[in-house]
Amino acid sequence: MYTLTEENYLKAIYKLSLVAENVSTNRIAAELTTKASSVTDMLRKLAEKLLINYTRYQGVSLTKTGEKVAINIIRRHRLWEYFLVEKLHFKWDEVHEMAEEMEHISSTELIDRLDEFMGFPTRDPHGDPIPDSQGNFKQNDLKPISAVDVNACGIISGVRDHSSAFLQYLEKQSLTIGKKITVKEIITYDNTVILQMDNKDLQISRDVANNLLIAL
Amino acid sequence: MYTLTEENYLKAIYKLSLVAENVSTNRIAAELTTKASSVTDMLRKLAEKLLINYTRYQGVSLTKTGEKVAINIIRRHRLWEYFLVEKLHFKWDEVHEMAEEMEHISSTELIDRLDEFMGFPTRDPHGDPIPDSQGNFKQNDLKPISAVDVNACGIISGVRDHSSAFLQYLEKQSLTIGKKITVKEIITYDNTVILQMDNKDLQISRDVANNLLIAL
DNA sequence: TTGTATTTTTAGACGGGTCTAAAAATTTAA
DNA sequence: TTAAATTTTTAGACCCGTCTAAAAATACAA
Numbered sequence: 492m493y494t495l496t497e498e499n500y501l502k503a504i505y506k507l508s509l510v511a512e513n514v515s516t517n518r519i520a521a522e523l524t525t526k527a528s529s530v531t532d533m534l535r536k537l538a539e540k541l542l543i544n545y546t547r548y549q550g551v552s553l554t555k556t557g558e559k560v561a562i563n564i565i566r567r568h569r570l571w572e573y574f575l576v577e578k579l580h581f582k583w584d585e586v587h588e589m590a591e592e593m594e595h596i597s598s599t600e601l602i603d604r605l606d607e608f609m610g611f612p613t614r615d616p617h618g619d620p621i622p623d624s625q626g627n628f629k630q631n632d633l634k635p636i637s638a639v640d641v642n643a644c645g646i647i648s649g650v651r652d653h654s655s656a657f658l659q660y661l662e663k664q665s666l667t668i669g670k671k672i673t674v675k676e677i678i679t680y681d682n683t684v685i686l687q688m689d690n691k692d693l694q695i696s697r698d699v700a701n702n703l704l705i706a707l
Numbered sequence: 708m709y710t711l712t713e714e715n716y717l718k719a720i721y722k723l724s725l726v727a728e729n730v731s732t733n734r735i736a737a738e739l740t741t742k743a744s745s746v747t748d749m750l751r752k753l754a755e756k757l758l759i760n761y762t763r764y765q766g767v768s769l770t771k772t773g774e775k776v777a778i779n780i781i782r783r784h785r786l787w788e789y790f791l792v793e794k795l796h797f798k799w800d801e802v803h804e805m806a807e808e809m810e811h812i813s814s815t816e817l818i819d820r821l822d823e824f825m826g827f828p829t830r831d832p833h834g835d836p837i838p839d840s841q842g843n844f845k846q847n848d849l850k851p852i853s854a855v856d857v858n859a860c861g862i863i864s865g866v867r868d869h870s871s872a873f874l875q876y877l878e879k880q881s882l883t884i885g886k887k888i889t890v891k892e893i894i895t896y897d898n899t900v901i902l903q904m905d906n907k908d909l910q911i912s913r914d915v916a917n918n919l920l921i922a923l
Numbered sequence: 924t925t926g927t928a929t930t931t932t933t934a935g936a937c938g939g940g941t942c943t944a945a946a947a948a949t950t951t952a953a
Numbered sequence: 954t955t956a957a958a959t960t961t962t963t964a965g966a967c968c969c970g971t972c973t974a975a976a977a978a979t980a981c982a983a
């Protein structure tokens with residue numbers, strides 16, 4: 492239906508749309524580590540196929556169709572990640588690259604059967620919601636630890652950074668999905684955060700606090 | 708490691724090598740439904756990468772490396788077919804196209820884990836052997852029903868034609884892998900074969916007899 | 924063995940996706 | 954409000970895999 496490259500552009504635009512209404516050429520180029528000129532070429536192509544709204548110099552947004560396609564790619568990605576972790580016992584920091592390839596397998600019947608096989612999971616191994624076959628899902632309502640008040644208490648429920656370096660660090664500190672934590676103190680000097688978890692204190696840097704999401 | 712197209716060429720050459728020592732440009736073109744000139748271009752490229760032995764006008768054969776790559780693609784294809792049938796409950800005539808896409812997922816770790824997850828199966832849903840992680844497998848020693856003597860008796864163990872039309876026909880006639888059959892008679896007029904299976908007689912055409920393999 | 928048919932290769936072109944370099948539009952700052 | 958900086962687009966090129974048309978090599982047949 493769509494080429495691998497088109498799918499990757501749609502996914503990138505969707506992701507960026509979540510943090511900014513209008514997505515710029517340069518943002519897309521950065522996200523896909525490609526050049527702005529390449530992006531412009533592809534935007535023209537996607538606009539022609541009615542997958543995005545695009546006028547020169549004005550940035551882009553997904554059309555209804557484009558959004559549907561993007562959500563479907565994300566569904567496939569997250570279902571395969573779930574499969575890799577739950578069925579093949581990969582660790583949560585090992586699955587991203589593989590899922591990047593697998594998300595382009597086109598059969599919807601396959602994905603629906605996979606979904607059923609795994610019991611219709613609603614969250615992937617990183618806590619991100621898995622859209623159902625209709626594309627419906629509830630967006631996470633989570634906050635980075637860096638944004639909550641002292642004495643706030645919540646459940647670790649997601650990450651903003653999916654890099655294996657970050658995930659491995661979290662794993663090592665046992666800062667995994669489902670853990671209950673309390674924010675004890677925020678050091679004003681460098682925004683280091685002191686957490687309590689399992690009755691122990693734990694220090695995390697500003698960057699980590701920024702990328703670790705909790706449900707209050 | 709290799710592009711999708713390179714992998715498809717290697718697989719095609721491997722397949723054709725099983726029935727003819729030296730594989731011609733035209734045979735490959737037919738197998739991949741492309742043009743001879745395109746094949747020539749790709750052969751030069753594969754030869755440069757030391758995956759095939761190629762001299763102009765002389766046809767090609769796989770190098771040791773090329774064969775290893777080809778067998779690995781076949782391993783991936785057959786493991787995914789097994790997965791689709793055994794875990795996701797697809798029918799044996801539905802899985803070929805999906806597996807054609809999935810065989811190009813590159814991670815060997817993934818394939819080895821999948822293999823383990825399914826208990827190291829040795830045959831795919833069509834009876835073809837699945838190479839192990841070292842690339843070892845025993846080639847089937849099967850005969851088409853059209854090539855055995857009257858009164859011969861054996862177990863249906865494979866097919867030569869993997870088209871869904873053929874597989875659906877077999878399914879309908881219950882001529883599936885594992886069934887025990889006896890060749891009762893061969894009509895000399897048109898080589899129709901009369902089989903006995905489950906104490907019932909069954910007629911199959913010359914073409915069907917040619918594409919249905921049994922272990923004696 | 925010589926001519927014809929077939930197979931294979933070459934030459935040149937095209938589309939998809941990418942790049943660099945330069946031009947155009949937009950934004951920011953003086 | 955004009956100049957400078959930044960962003961975006963265009964122009965032209967390249968690589969990959971493909972194609973058509975034509976040339977070259979090989980195989981077949983009289």
